[in-house]
Amino acid sequence: xxxxxxxxxxxxxxxxxxxxxxxxxxxxxxxxxxxxxxxxxxxxxxxxxxxxxxxxxxxxxxxxxxxxxxxxxxxxxxxxxxxxxxxxxxxxxxxxxxxxxxxxxxxxxxxxxxxxxxxxxxxxxxxxxxxxxxxxxxxxxxxxxxxxxxxxxxxxxxxxxxxxxxxxxxxxxxxxxxxxxxxxxxxxxxxxxxxxxxxxxxxxxxxxxxxxxxxxxxxxxxxxxxxxxxxxxxxxxxxxxxxxxxxxxxxxxxxxxxxxxxxxxxxxxxxxxxxxxxxxxxxxxxxxxxxxxxxxxxxxxxxxxxxxxxxxxxxxxxxxxxxxxxxxxxxxxxxxxxxxxxxxxxxxxxxxxxxxxxxxxxxxxxxxxxxxx
Numbered sequence: 001x002x003x004x005x006x007x008x009x010x011x012x013x014x015x016x017x018x019x020x021x022x023x024x025x026x027x028x029x030x031x032x033x034x035x036x037x038x039x040x041x042x043x044x045x046x047x048x049x050x051x052x053x054x055x056x057x058x059x060x061x062x063x064x065x066x067x068x069x070x071x072x073x074x075x076x077x078x079x080x081x082x083x084x085x086x087x088x089x090x091x092x093x094x095x096x097x098x099x100x101x102x103x104x105x106x107x108x109x110x111x112x113x114x115x116x117x118x119x120x121x122x123x124x125x126x127x128x129x130x131x132x133x134x135x136x137x138x139x140x141x142x143x144x145x146x147x148x149x150x151x152x153x154x155x156x157x158x159x160x161x162x163x164x165x166x167x168x169x170x171x172x173x174x175x176x177x178x179x180x181x182x183x184x185x186x187x188x189x190x191x192x193x194x195x196x197x198x199x200x201x202x203x204x205x206x207x208x209x210x211x212x213x214x215x216x217x218x219x220x221x222x223x224x225x226x227x228x229x230x231x232x233x234x235x236x237x238x239x240x241x242x243x244x245x246x247x248x249x250x251x252x253x254x255x256x257x258x259x260x261x262x263x264x265x266x267x268x269x270x271x272x273x274x275x276x277x278x279x280x281x282x283x284x285x286x287x288x289x290x291x292x293x294x295x296x297x298x299x300x301x302x303x304x305x306x307x308x309x310x311x312x313x314x315x316x317x318x319x320x321x322x323x324x325x326x327x328x329x330x331x332x333x334x335x336x337x338x339x340x341x342x343x344x345x346x347x348x349x350x351x352x353x354x355x356x357x358x359x360x361x362x363x364x365x366x367x368x369x370x371x372x373x
Contacts, residue, residue, distance in 0.1 A: 021146055022167050023126040028153075029160040032057075037162060040282040042199055043090035043245040043274075045126040047151075047162075050118040055156040059123075064104030066154075068121060075114040077250075080106050087121040089247040114237060114254035116218075122244070125149050128166055143167040172290050173322040175280035175298070181315040186307045188227075191314055194272075199245075199279045202303065202314060205270045210308035217277055218256035226269030233260040238276075245274055277301055278316060285320045293324035 025039045034053040040046055049070050051057050056071025061083035068084060069076050077084045082100045086092045099109065113119065126149060137144045144167065151162040177200040179193035188208035194201040206212040206226030216222035216238030223239075224231045232239050234252040243250055252261060265271065278301040289296050299318035304311060321329075 021128055022169055023149060024164050024167055025162065026164045028162050030155055030158055032155050035155070038282065039126065039164070040120070042120075042241075042276060042279065044122050046120050046122045047126070048118070048120045052117060058154045060152040060154070061102065062125070063102035065102060065106055066108060068119065069110075070117055070119055072117060074112060074117055074253075075119040076110045077113050078108040079111050080109040085249060086124060088244045088249045090122050090245065091247070092122075092124045092127075093247075112253045113250050114240065115258070116237065116254070116256065120241065120244070123151060125151055137168050140168065141170060143169050171323060173285075173320055173326065175318055175320055177278050177316055177318050179314070179316045181313060185312050186310070189307060193275075193278070193314065193316055197280070199274050199276055201272050202275045202278075203270070203272045206307075207269055208307060213306040215304045215306070216256065220256040221260045223271065223273065224262065225271050228269070229264050230266035230268065230271040231262040231264050234263050235259075235261050241276055242274055245276075275303060277303060278318060280318055280320075289320065290322050293322050293328075295319050295321045295325055 023039050023045050025037060028035070028037055032053060032055070034051065035057055036050045038048040040048050049057070051070045051072075054072055056069045056073070058066045058069040061067050061081055063083070065078065065081050065083070067078045067081035067087065079085075079097070080099055080101060082096045082102050085096050085100055128147060128149075137146075146166040146168055148163070148165050150164075153160050153162065175197060177193060177195040179191075181191070183192050184190055186208055188206065189212060190203075190205040192203045194203065204212055204214070204225050209227060211227065212225040213221050214223040214225065216233075216236045218237055220236050220238070221233050222236045223233070235255050235258045237254040237256055240250045240254040251263075278299075281298055285296065285298055289298075296319065297317045298320045301316055301318065303314040305314065306312075
């Protein structure tokens, strides 16, 4: 039997945090076709799980209680588990609702999170506590194993676990996002993409007579911006992902096929959100790309939206710039290394970080501190 595990190679140093201590997924047991697991980076390292089998896969806290299950009926969270609440916050949390009690003997309070059988969460076992990198590790040109992690689970009634390692990886470059579509696509409408080292933000201002309806990753209405107020669809899986990245528990059951449930988020015609569809890839560029030392497009993305009945899209690319190219551009024009439009700024902020990493004598790994209960 083959397990559908995608063991992510982990992002380059240009992703968030320090970029130096990266969790790598190695194995899952038992092996079950139809269950796929990834380690990815968004606001922090997280698991992404999809389960198309007839059995639920249940993930357990270190304190023994189940906190999340994904199966044929969708996704459910245990609202009696502190680990569940911590899993919705990129950095973990220190306070919990009164009903949240850790331990295998605490009766679960299962609540539906999503109708589709896939989910992502910030498992803080992927976020090691601070540690110093020895000098020999810093000088390494290949990945170095720093430690190990594991997450217990059950597939049906059969116990198992996810397991993997933490790696130090020398910085290789940085990512950035560049908007290619118009910033003024319609009269009264302005759209701008703010590049990020992992996830960009998108700003929309709508002073036209018609609402701007942004579509989510599954084609569902996700946000309705202007002209008077801005609303989000609480049932949109895209909105659930954004809520988690901002440290909030999911407010409604995510269901891309359900009728929208609109909720006001702003009294005005402007709104900004994190757009994960334009995020940097989950894995490093191939070694051959890094070795070329040139900027390369690693992703093309398109975010569809409607202005009234007219369909348009926010379009752009995600670029990878190796360290050699970053240094060359910085040396050519250190005062303003970009081409004048500001699109290269995040790349050069990444270059400054990489230079600091390469130049320091002792580097503190400041991965997100593990705080769960």
